[in-house]
Amino acid sequence: MTVDVPVNGTSRREEIEPRMLLVHFLREQIGLTGTHIGCQTGQCGACTVLIDGEAVKSCMVLAAQAEGHEVTTIEGLAPAGTLHPVQQAFWEEHGAQCGYCTPAMVLSTVALLADDPDPDEHAIRHALDGNICRCTGYHNIVLSVRAAAQKVAAGAVPEPFLQR
Amino acid sequence: MTMRTFAYAQPESLADVIAALGAAPSRDAVRPLAGGTDLLTLMKGDIVAPDRLLDLKRLTGLDDTVEIRDNELVLGALTTLTAIETGSLVGEHCPALAKAASLAATPQLRNRATLGGNLLQRPRCWYFREHLIPCWLKGGDACPAREGENGLHALFADSPCVAVHPSDLATVLLAMDATVTVRGDAGERAIAAGDFFVQPDEGRRRENTLGGDEVVLSVAIPLIPGRTSAYHKAMDRKAWAFALVSAACSFRLDGGVMRDVRVVLGGVAPIPWRSTAAEAALDGERPGADVFARAAAAALAGAEPLRHNGYKVHLARNLVIEALEEVTRA
Numbered sequence: 001m002t003v004d005v006p007v008n009g010t011s012r013r014e015e016i017e018p019r020m021l022l023v024h025f026l027r028e029q030i031g032l033t034g035t036h037i038g039c040q041t042g043q044c045g046a047c048t049v050l051i052d053g054e055a056v057k058s059c060m061v062l063a064a065q066a067e068g069h070e071v072t073t074i075e076g077l078a079p080a081g082t083l084h085p086v087q088q089a090f091w092e093e094h095g096a097q098c099g100y101c102t103p104a105m106v107l108s109t110v111a112l113l114a115d116d117p118d119p120d121e122h123a124i125r126h127a128l129d130g131n132i133c134r135c136t137g138y139h140n141i142v143l144s145v146r147a148a149a150q151k152v153a154a155g156a157v158p159e160p161f162l163q164r
Numbered sequence: 165m166t167m168r169t170f171a172y173a174q175p176e177s178l179a180d181v182i183a184a185l186g187a188a189p190s191r192d193a194v195r196p197l198a199g200g201t202d203l204l205t206l207m208k209g210d211i212v213a214p215d216r217l218l219d220l221k222r223l224t225g226l227d228d229t230v231e232i233r234d235n236e237l238v239l240g241a242l243t244t245l246t247a248i249e250t251g252s253l254v255g256e257h258c259p260a261l262a263k264a265a266s267l268a269a270t271p272q273l274r275n276r277a278t279l280g281g282n283l284l285q286r287p288r289c290w291y292f293r294e295h296l297i298p299c300w301l302k303g304g305d306a307c308p309a310r311e312g313e314n315g316l317h318a319l320f321a322d323s324p325c326v327a328v329h330p331s332d333l334a335t336v337l338l339a340m341d342a343t344v345t346v347r348g349d350a351g352e353r354a355i356a357a358g359d360f361f362v363q364p365d366e367g368r369r370r371e372n373t374l375g376g377d378e379v380v381l382s383v384a385i386p387l388i389p390g391r392t393s394a395y396h397k398a399m400d401r402k403a404w405a406f407a408l409v410s411a412a413c414s415f416r417l418d419g420g421v422m423r424d425v426r427v428v429l430g431g432v433a434p435i436p437w438r439s440t441a442a443e444a445a446l447d448g449e450r451p452g453a454d455v456f457a458r459a460a461a462a463a464l465a466g467a468e469p470l471r472h473n474g475y476k477v478h479l480a481r482n483l484v485i486e487a488l489e490e491v492t493r494a
Contacts, residue, residue, distance in 0.1 A: 018172035130270025
Protein backbone atom coordinates (compact mmCIF):
# COMPACT_ATOMS: atom_id res chain seq x y z
CA MET A 1 0.00 0.00 0.00
CA THR A 2 1.05 3.61 -0.48
CA VAL A 3 1.13 5.90 2.53
CA ASP A 4 1.88 9.57 2.85
CA VAL A 5 3.24 10.40 6.28
CA PRO A 6 4.43 13.92 7.05
CA VAL A 7 7.68 13.54 9.01
CA ASN A 8 9.42 16.59 10.41
CA GLY A 9 7.48 18.81 8.05
CA THR A 10 8.24 16.83 4.90
CA SER A 11 5.71 14.62 3.16
CA ARG A 12 7.02 11.04 2.88
CA ARG A 13 5.18 9.05 0.28
CA GLU A 14 6.26 5.42 0.40
CA GLU A 15 5.19 1.98 -0.73
CA ILE A 16 4.99 -0.26 2.33
CA GLU A 17 3.44 -3.42 3.69
CA PRO A 18 0.42 -2.74 5.95
CA ARG A 19 2.18 -4.54 8.80
CA MET A 20 5.10 -2.09 8.84
CA LEU A 21 5.39 -0.38 12.21
CA LEU A 22 5.98 3.35 12.32
CA VAL A 23 9.39 2.81 13.97
CA HIS A 24 10.54 0.66 11.05
CA PHE A 25 9.11 3.16 8.59
CA LEU A 26 11.18 5.90 10.21
CA ARG A 27 14.42 3.95 10.55
CA GLU A 28 14.45 1.63 7.56
CA GLN A 29 12.16 3.19 5.01
CA ILE A 30 13.29 6.81 5.29
CA GLY A 31 16.58 6.41 7.16
CA LEU A 32 15.89 8.44 10.30
CA THR A 33 17.76 6.31 12.83
CA GLY A 34 17.56 8.76 15.72
CA THR A 35 14.41 6.92 16.78
CA HIS A 36 15.69 3.83 18.57
CA ILE A 37 14.23 0.35 18.86
CA GLY A 38 14.26 -1.32 22.24
CA CYS A 39 11.69 -3.92 23.12
CA GLN A 40 9.24 -3.61 20.19
CA THR A 41 6.45 -4.44 22.62
CA GLY A 42 5.49 -1.01 23.95
CA GLN A 43 7.40 -1.41 27.19
CA CYS A 44 10.65 0.56 27.03
CA GLY A 45 9.72 3.81 25.28
CA ALA A 46 13.00 4.05 23.32
CA CYS A 47 11.01 4.49 20.10
CA THR A 48 9.00 7.49 21.34
CA VAL A 49 8.11 10.05 18.68
CA LEU A 50 5.49 12.78 18.53
CA ILE A 51 2.31 12.38 16.50
CA ASP A 52 0.46 15.68 16.23
CA GLY A 53 2.55 16.81 19.20
CA GLU A 54 1.68 13.88 21.46
CA ALA A 55 4.26 11.35 22.61
CA VAL A 56 3.60 7.84 21.31
CA LYS A 57 5.55 4.60 21.15
CA SER A 58 6.24 4.17 17.44
CA CYS A 59 6.55 0.38 17.80
CA MET A 60 2.88 0.32 18.79
CA VAL A 61 1.63 2.27 15.79
CA LEU A 62 1.34 1.06 12.20
CA ALA A 63 2.90 3.42 9.68
CA ALA A 64 -0.49 3.33 7.97
CA GLN A 65 -2.14 4.70 11.11
CA ALA A 66 0.15 7.72 11.00
CA GLU A 67 -0.87 8.70 7.50
CA GLY A 68 -1.94 12.31 7.42
CA HIS A 69 -0.69 12.98 10.94
CA GLU A 70 2.37 15.11 11.66
CA VAL A 71 5.22 12.95 12.97
CA THR A 72 8.15 14.59 14.77
CA THR A 73 11.35 12.67 15.44
CA ILE A 74 14.50 13.74 17.26
CA GLU A 75 15.95 14.83 13.90
CA GLY A 76 13.12 17.32 13.49
CA LEU A 77 13.48 19.20 16.75
CA ALA A 78 16.16 21.67 15.66
CA PRO A 79 18.02 22.59 12.46
CA ALA A 80 21.15 20.51 11.73
CA GLY A 81 24.11 21.61 13.83
CA THR A 82 21.96 23.15 16.54
CA LEU A 83 20.35 21.84 19.70
CA HIS A 84 16.74 22.35 20.74
CA PRO A 85 16.55 23.91 24.25
CA VAL A 86 15.49 20.52 25.66
CA GLN A 87 18.49 18.83 24.00
CA GLN A 88 20.72 21.62 25.29
CA ALA A 89 19.41 21.08 28.82
CA PHE A 90 20.06 17.32 28.65
CA TRP A 91 23.61 18.12 27.43
CA GLU A 92 24.30 20.62 30.19
CA GLU A 93 22.78 18.57 33.01
CA HIS A 94 24.32 15.25 31.90
CA GLY A 95 20.88 13.77 31.26
CA ALA A 96 22.38 11.07 29.04
CA GLN A 97 24.59 8.14 29.99
CA CYS A 98 24.74 5.54 27.20
CA GLY A 99 22.31 7.69 25.22
CA TYR A 100 20.07 4.90 23.99
CA CYS A 101 16.93 6.24 25.69
CA THR A 102 17.86 9.90 25.20
CA PRO A 103 16.02 10.84 21.98
CA ALA A 104 12.86 9.38 23.48
CA MET A 105 13.40 11.14 26.80
CA VAL A 106 13.88 14.43 24.96
CA LEU A 107 10.70 13.98 22.90
CA SER A 108 8.62 13.00 25.95
CA THR A 109 9.96 16.14 27.61
CA VAL A 110 9.00 18.31 24.63
CA ALA A 111 5.45 16.90 24.83
CA LEU A 112 5.31 17.42 28.60
CA LEU A 113 6.45 21.05 28.44
CA ALA A 114 3.89 21.83 25.73
CA ASP A 115 1.13 20.80 28.19
CA ASP A 116 2.76 21.85 31.45
CA PRO A 117 5.50 24.48 31.11
CA ASP A 118 6.42 24.31 34.81
CA PRO A 119 6.25 20.67 35.94
CA ASP A 120 7.28 19.66 39.45
CA GLU A 121 9.26 16.49 40.09
CA HIS A 122 6.11 14.38 40.46
CA ALA A 123 4.72 15.62 37.14
CA ILE A 124 8.07 15.00 35.44
CA ARG A 125 8.33 11.44 36.74
CA HIS A 126 4.68 10.74 35.80
CA ALA A 127 5.29 12.07 32.27
CA LEU A 128 8.40 9.88 31.92
CA ASP A 129 6.78 6.73 33.35
CA GLY A 130 6.87 5.20 29.90
CA ASN A 131 10.56 5.89 29.22
CA ILE A 132 12.96 3.39 30.69
CA CYS A 133 16.63 4.32 31.21
CA ARG A 134 18.49 1.06 31.67
CA CYS A 135 21.52 2.99 32.97
CA THR A 136 19.05 4.17 35.66
CA GLY A 137 20.14 7.76 35.12
CA TYR A 138 16.80 9.14 36.18
CA HIS A 139 18.14 11.66 38.67
CA ASN A 140 19.94 13.74 36.06
CA ILE A 141 17.12 13.23 33.58
CA VAL A 142 14.70 14.87 36.02
CA LEU A 143 17.18 17.70 36.55
CA SER A 144 17.47 18.05 32.77
CA VAL A 145 13.72 18.39 32.38
CA ARG A 146 13.62 21.06 35.07
CA ALA A 147 16.44 22.93 33.33
CA ALA A 148 14.66 22.52 30.00
CA ALA A 149 11.49 24.02 31.46
CA GLN A 150 13.47 27.07 32.55
CA LYS A 151 15.10 27.44 29.15
CA VAL A 152 11.79 27.17 27.33
CA ALA A 153 10.13 29.60 29.75
CA ALA A 154 12.95 32.06 29.11
CA GLY A 155 12.26 31.86 25.38
CA ALA A 156 15.34 29.86 24.44
CA VAL A 157 15.83 29.02 20.77
CA PRO A 158 17.99 26.27 19.20
CA GLU A 159 21.68 26.93 19.86
CA PRO A 160 24.70 25.94 17.76
CA PHE A 161 26.06 22.66 19.12
CA LEU A 162 29.59 23.21 20.45
CA GLN A 163 31.79 20.19 21.05
CA ARG A 164 33.72 20.72 24.26
CA MET B 165 7.85 -10.43 16.80
CA THR B 166 7.15 -9.62 13.17
CA MET B 167 3.45 -9.75 12.54
CA ARG B 168 1.88 -11.94 9.90
CA THR B 169 0.70 -10.11 6.82
CA PHE B 170 -2.76 -8.55 6.74
CA ALA B 171 -4.78 -6.05 4.77
CA TYR B 172 -5.43 -2.61 6.22
CA ALA B 173 -8.78 -1.04 5.42
CA GLN B 174 -10.20 2.39 6.17
CA PRO B 175 -13.97 1.98 6.14
CA GLU B 176 -15.91 5.19 5.62
CA SER B 177 -18.76 4.44 7.98
CA LEU B 178 -19.63 2.41 11.04
CA ALA B 179 -22.19 0.56 8.90
CA ASP B 180 -19.34 -0.64 6.67
CA VAL B 181 -17.46 -1.89 9.74
CA ILE B 182 -20.48 -3.78 11.06
CA ALA B 183 -21.14 -5.33 7.65
CA ALA B 184 -17.50 -6.42 7.33
CA LEU B 185 -17.51 -7.93 10.83
CA GLY B 186 -20.78 -9.73 10.13
CA ALA B 187 -19.43 -11.18 6.88
CA ALA B 188 -16.11 -12.33 8.43
CA PRO B 189 -15.52 -16.09 8.31
CA SER B 190 -14.40 -16.03 11.94
CA ARG B 191 -14.25 -13.58 14.78
CA ASP B 192 -10.48 -13.16 14.55
CA ALA B 193 -10.33 -12.90 10.75
CA VAL B 194 -11.42 -9.27 10.67
CA ARG B 195 -10.62 -7.02 13.62
CA PRO B 196 -11.46 -3.37 14.27
CA LEU B 197 -8.36 -1.28 15.05
CA ALA B 198 -8.51 1.83 17.23
CA GLY B 199 -5.45 2.65 19.37
CA GLY B 200 -3.99 -0.76 18.66
CA THR B 201 -2.13 -0.97 21.95
CA ASP B 202 -3.59 -4.39 22.77
CA LEU B 203 -4.40 -5.71 19.30
CA LEU B 204 -0.89 -5.10 17.90
CA THR B 205 0.59 -6.77 21.00
CA LEU B 206 -1.60 -9.82 20.43
CA MET B 207 -0.66 -9.87 16.74
CA LYS B 208 3.08 -9.57 17.48
CA GLY B 209 2.71 -12.48 19.86
CA ASP B 210 0.81 -14.47 17.20
CA ILE B 211 -2.14 -14.85 19.56
CA VAL B 212 -4.44 -13.46 16.90
CA ALA B 213 -3.68 -13.22 13.19
CA PRO B 214 -6.39 -11.23 11.41
CA ASP B 215 -6.58 -11.19 7.63
CA ARG B 216 -7.85 -7.63 7.71
CA LEU B 217 -7.83 -4.67 10.10
CA LEU B 218 -10.53 -2.01 9.96
CA ASP B 219 -9.19 1.33 11.15
CA LEU B 220 -11.91 2.93 13.28
CA LYS B 221 -10.20 6.28 13.61
CA ARG B 222 -10.97 7.54 10.14
CA LEU B 223 -14.70 6.99 9.90
CA THR B 224 -17.83 8.89 10.81
CA GLY B 225 -20.13 7.50 13.49
CA LEU B 226 -17.62 6.82 16.26
CA ASP B 227 -16.15 9.58 18.35
CA ASP B 228 -14.09 10.70 21.31
CA THR B 229 -16.65 13.14 22.69
CA VAL B 230 -17.16 13.42 26.45
CA GLU B 231 -20.40 15.15 27.44
CA ILE B 232 -23.26 15.27 29.94
CA ARG B 233 -26.43 13.95 28.34
CA ASP B 234 -29.72 13.15 30.15
CA ASN B 235 -28.05 13.18 33.54
CA GLU B 236 -25.32 10.81 32.43
CA LEU B 237 -21.62 11.30 31.73
CA VAL B 238 -21.24 9.85 28.24
CA LEU B 239 -17.83 8.98 26.81
CA GLY B 240 -17.36 8.06 23.16
CA ALA B 241 -15.59 4.76 22.51
CA LEU B 242 -12.61 6.50 20.92
CA THR B 243 -11.93 8.71 23.96
CA THR B 244 -8.26 8.22 24.80
CA LEU B 245 -7.05 7.28 28.26
CA THR B 246 -5.18 10.60 28.31
CA ALA B 247 -8.46 12.46 27.75
CA ILE B 248 -10.07 10.47 30.57
CA GLU B 249 -7.10 11.18 32.85
CA THR B 250 -6.99 14.92 32.16
CA GLY B 251 -10.46 15.91 30.95
CA SER B 252 -12.37 18.35 33.12
CA LEU B 253 -15.79 16.64 32.91
CA VAL B 254 -14.44 13.26 34.01
CA GLY B 255 -12.38 14.93 36.73
CA GLU B 256 -15.43 16.72 38.05
CA HIS B 257 -18.00 13.93 37.84
CA CYS B 258 -15.99 10.74 38.17
CA PRO B 259 -12.53 11.35 39.65
CA ALA B 260 -12.12 7.63 40.35
CA LEU B 261 -12.25 6.98 36.60
CA ALA B 262 -9.69 9.72 35.95
CA LYS B 263 -7.43 8.17 38.58
CA ALA B 264 -7.84 4.70 37.08
CA ALA B 265 -6.82 6.07 33.68
CA SER B 266 -3.80 7.85 35.17
CA LEU B 267 -2.62 4.57 36.71
CA ALA B 268 -2.98 2.57 33.49
CA ALA B 269 -0.07 1.95 31.12
CA THR B 270 2.24 4.89 30.30
CA PRO B 271 1.74 8.36 28.79
CA GLN B 272 2.66 7.27 25.26
CA LEU B 273 0.17 4.39 25.39
CA ARG B 274 -2.54 6.47 27.05
CA ASN B 275 -2.26 8.92 24.14
CA ARG B 276 -3.21 6.09 21.76
CA ALA B 277 -5.32 3.69 23.81
CA THR B 278 -9.08 4.17 23.65
CA LEU B 279 -11.87 3.54 26.13
CA GLY B 280 -13.50 0.92 23.90
CA GLY B 281 -10.26 -0.96 23.41
CA ASN B 282 -9.43 -0.77 27.09
CA LEU B 283 -12.67 -2.55 27.97
CA LEU B 284 -12.09 -5.20 25.28
CA GLN B 285 -8.39 -5.87 25.99
CA ARG B 286 -7.47 -9.49 26.56
CA PRO B 287 -5.94 -10.85 29.78
CA ARG B 288 -2.23 -10.50 30.45
CA CYS B 289 -1.89 -14.09 31.69
CA TRP B 290 1.56 -15.28 30.59
CA TYR B 291 0.19 -18.62 29.40
CA PHE B 292 -2.48 -16.93 27.29
CA ARG B 293 0.08 -14.50 25.84
CA GLU B 294 2.57 -17.25 24.82
CA HIS B 295 1.40 -18.72 21.54
CA LEU B 296 3.46 -21.91 21.94
CA ILE B 297 1.63 -22.85 25.15
CA PRO B 298 -1.85 -24.26 24.68
CA CYS B 299 -4.41 -22.74 27.04
CA TRP B 300 -8.16 -23.09 27.39
CA LEU B 301 -8.85 -19.43 26.64
CA LYS B 302 -6.99 -19.79 23.31
CA GLY B 303 -9.03 -22.86 22.42
CA GLY B 304 -7.03 -25.53 24.23
CA ASP B 305 -8.25 -28.25 26.58
CA ALA B 306 -7.09 -26.97 29.95
CA CYS B 307 -5.83 -23.93 31.82
CA PRO B 308 -2.10 -24.33 32.59
CA ALA B 309 -2.25 -21.55 35.19
CA ARG B 310 -4.39 -23.59 37.58
CA GLU B 311 -1.44 -25.77 38.56
CA GLY B 312 1.31 -23.54 37.18
CA GLU B 313 2.78 -20.13 37.97
CA ASN B 314 -0.37 -18.44 39.18
CA GLY B 315 0.84 -15.62 41.40
CA LEU B 316 -1.00 -13.03 39.30
CA HIS B 317 -4.16 -15.07 38.81
CA ALA B 318 -7.71 -15.18 40.08
CA LEU B 319 -9.18 -15.70 43.53
CA PHE B 320 -12.67 -16.04 42.12
CA ALA B 321 -13.12 -17.94 38.86
CA ASP B 322 -16.36 -19.54 37.87
CA SER B 323 -14.71 -20.42 34.59
CA PRO B 324 -12.14 -22.87 33.23
CA CYS B 325 -9.88 -19.77 32.89
CA VAL B 326 -8.18 -18.24 35.94
CA ALA B 327 -6.67 -15.20 34.20
CA VAL B 328 -7.69 -11.83 35.64
CA HIS B 329 -9.27 -8.94 33.76
CA PRO B 330 -6.57 -6.32 33.09
CA SER B 331 -8.71 -3.17 32.80
CA ASP B 332 -8.51 -0.51 35.50
CA LEU B 333 -11.36 1.43 33.90
CA ALA B 334 -13.70 -1.57 33.83
CA THR B 335 -13.38 -1.98 37.59
CA VAL B 336 -14.43 1.61 38.19
CA LEU B 337 -17.19 1.55 35.56
CA LEU B 338 -18.82 -1.45 37.21
CA ALA B 339 -18.77 0.42 40.54
CA MET B 340 -20.47 3.39 38.83
CA ASP B 341 -23.31 1.30 37.33
CA ALA B 342 -22.14 2.28 33.87
CA THR B 343 -23.78 1.01 30.71
CA VAL B 344 -21.96 0.13 27.49
CA THR B 345 -23.76 1.00 24.27
CA VAL B 346 -22.88 -1.15 21.27
CA ARG B 347 -24.11 -1.37 17.69
CA GLY B 348 -24.32 -4.36 15.40
CA ASP B 349 -26.31 -5.72 12.51
CA ALA B 350 -29.47 -5.89 14.66
CA GLY B 351 -29.10 -2.30 15.81
CA GLU B 352 -28.04 -0.58 18.98
CA ARG B 353 -28.27 -1.94 22.52
CA ALA B 354 -27.24 -0.62 25.93
CA ILE B 355 -25.71 -3.25 28.20
CA ALA B 356 -25.20 -2.85 31.93
CA ALA B 357 -21.49 -3.21 32.73
CA GLY B 358 -22.36 -6.24 34.86
CA ASP B 359 -23.86 -7.94 31.81
CA PHE B 360 -21.11 -6.79 29.45
CA PHE B 361 -18.31 -8.42 31.45
CA VAL B 362 -19.16 -12.10 31.87
CA GLN B 363 -16.79 -14.92 32.76
CA PRO B 364 -15.63 -17.02 29.82
CA ASP B 365 -17.40 -20.33 29.37
CA GLU B 366 -17.38 -23.21 26.88
CA GLY B 367 -19.61 -21.38 24.45
CA ARG B 368 -17.80 -18.03 24.69
CA ARG B 369 -14.08 -18.03 25.43
CA ARG B 370 -14.02 -14.28 25.96
CA GLU B 371 -14.50 -11.93 28.89
CA ASN B 372 -17.43 -9.99 27.46
CA THR B 373 -20.71 -10.41 25.63
CA LEU B 374 -20.00 -8.14 22.67
CA GLY B 375 -21.40 -9.80 19.55
CA GLY B 376 -19.14 -10.74 16.66
CA ASP B 377 -20.66 -8.04 14.47
CA GLU B 378 -20.84 -5.39 17.20
CA VAL B 379 -18.72 -2.33 17.94
CA VAL B 380 -18.63 -0.40 21.24
CA LEU B 381 -20.08 3.08 20.67
CA SER B 382 -19.97 4.73 24.07
CA VAL B 383 -20.04 4.28 27.83
CA ALA B 384 -22.51 6.14 30.06
CA ILE B 385 -22.14 6.76 33.79
CA PRO B 386 -25.34 7.80 35.60
CA LEU B 387 -24.84 10.95 37.67
CA ILE B 388 -26.31 10.23 41.11
CA PRO B 389 -26.44 13.31 43.38
CA GLY B 390 -24.14 12.95 46.37
CA ARG B 391 -22.46 9.76 45.14
CA THR B 392 -18.70 9.70 45.48
CA SER B 393 -16.20 7.06 44.45
CA ALA B 394 -12.59 5.99 44.87
CA TYR B 395 -10.15 3.66 43.13
CA HIS B 396 -7.13 2.09 44.79
CA LYS B 397 -4.63 -0.04 42.90
CA ALA B 398 -1.75 -2.16 44.19
CA MET B 399 1.09 -2.71 41.72
CA ASP B 400 4.40 -4.54 42.00
CA ARG B 401 6.09 -1.25 41.08
CA LYS B 402 4.88 2.33 41.27
CA ALA B 403 4.24 2.81 37.56
CA TRP B 404 3.49 0.94 34.36
CA ALA B 405 2.02 -2.19 35.84
CA PHE B 406 -1.29 -3.97 35.73
CA ALA B 407 -3.13 -4.25 39.03
CA LEU B 408 -2.10 -7.02 41.38
CA VAL B 409 -5.39 -6.16 43.02
CA SER B 410 -7.51 -3.03 42.81
CA ALA B 411 -10.68 -1.83 44.49
CA ALA B 412 -13.33 0.60 43.29
CA CYS B 413 -15.96 1.67 45.81
CA SER B 414 -18.80 4.15 45.65
CA PHE B 415 -21.77 5.20 47.77
CA ARG B 416 -23.83 8.23 48.77
CA LEU B 417 -24.75 9.29 52.28
CA ASP B 418 -28.46 9.57 53.10
CA GLY B 419 -29.13 10.86 56.61
CA GLY B 420 -25.64 9.75 57.59
CA VAL B 421 -25.96 6.18 56.34
CA MET B 422 -24.52 4.62 53.20
CA ARG B 423 -26.80 3.95 50.20
CA ASP B 424 -26.27 2.79 46.62
CA VAL B 425 -23.08 1.08 47.77
CA ARG B 426 -20.84 -0.58 45.21
CA VAL B 427 -17.73 -2.62 46.00
CA VAL B 428 -15.82 -3.96 42.98
CA LEU B 429 -12.43 -5.69 42.94
CA GLY B 430 -9.99 -5.80 40.03
CA GLY B 431 -7.23 -8.35 39.53
CA VAL B 432 -9.09 -11.14 41.32
CA ALA B 433 -11.33 -12.71 38.65
CA PRO B 434 -11.62 -13.07 34.85
CA ILE B 435 -13.94 -10.05 35.01
CA PRO B 436 -14.24 -7.04 37.33
CA TRP B 437 -15.57 -8.67 40.50
CA ARG B 438 -18.52 -7.07 42.25
CA SER B 439 -19.16 -8.15 45.83
CA THR B 440 -22.84 -7.86 46.69
CA ALA B 441 -22.03 -9.41 50.09
CA ALA B 442 -19.75 -6.47 50.92
CA GLU B 443 -22.36 -4.02 49.64
CA ALA B 444 -25.05 -5.60 51.82
CA ALA B 445 -22.76 -5.30 54.86
CA LEU B 446 -22.46 -1.54 54.21
CA ASP B 447 -25.96 -0.60 53.05
CA GLY B 448 -27.83 1.43 55.67
CA GLU B 449 -24.83 1.64 58.01
CA ARG B 450 -22.85 4.68 59.07
CA PRO B 451 -19.29 4.74 57.64
CA GLY B 452 -16.72 3.51 60.15
CA ALA B 453 -13.73 1.25 60.67
CA ASP B 454 -15.69 -1.69 62.07
CA VAL B 455 -18.25 -1.86 59.28
CA PHE B 456 -15.55 -1.34 56.65
CA ALA B 457 -13.60 -4.29 58.08
CA ARG B 458 -16.72 -6.46 58.07
CA ALA B 459 -17.45 -5.49 54.46
CA ALA B 460 -13.87 -6.20 53.40
CA ALA B 461 -14.02 -9.61 55.06
CA ALA B 462 -17.33 -10.31 53.32
CA ALA B 463 -15.83 -9.31 49.96
CA LEU B 464 -13.15 -11.98 50.29
CA ALA B 465 -15.22 -14.62 52.08
CA GLY B 466 -15.59 -16.85 49.04
CA ALA B 467 -12.02 -16.43 47.76
CA GLU B 468 -10.30 -19.59 46.52
CA PRO B 469 -6.60 -18.76 46.34
CA LEU B 470 -4.38 -20.79 44.03
CA ARG B 471 -0.94 -21.99 45.10
CA HIS B 472 0.92 -18.68 44.59
CA ASN B 473 -1.64 -15.90 44.96
CA GLY B 474 -2.81 -16.13 48.56
CA TYR B 475 -1.27 -12.71 49.21
CA LYS B 476 -4.05 -11.18 47.13
CA VAL B 477 -6.65 -11.96 49.82
CA HIS B 478 -4.94 -9.72 52.38
CA LEU B 479 -4.16 -7.08 49.76
CA ALA B 480 -7.75 -6.97 48.49
CA ARG B 481 -9.19 -6.69 51.98
CA ASN B 482 -6.99 -3.71 52.77
CA LEU B 483 -7.65 -2.02 49.44
CA VAL B 484 -11.42 -2.24 50.01
CA ILE B 485 -10.97 -0.58 53.40
CA GLU B 486 -8.70 2.13 51.93
CA ALA B 487 -11.12 2.85 49.09
CA LEU B 488 -14.12 3.04 51.47
CA GLU B 489 -12.17 5.42 53.71
CA GLU B 490 -11.42 7.62 50.72
CA VAL B 491 -15.06 7.66 49.59
CA THR B 492 -16.00 8.74 53.13
CA ARG B 493 -13.51 11.62 53.02
CA ALA B 494 -14.52 12.75 49.54
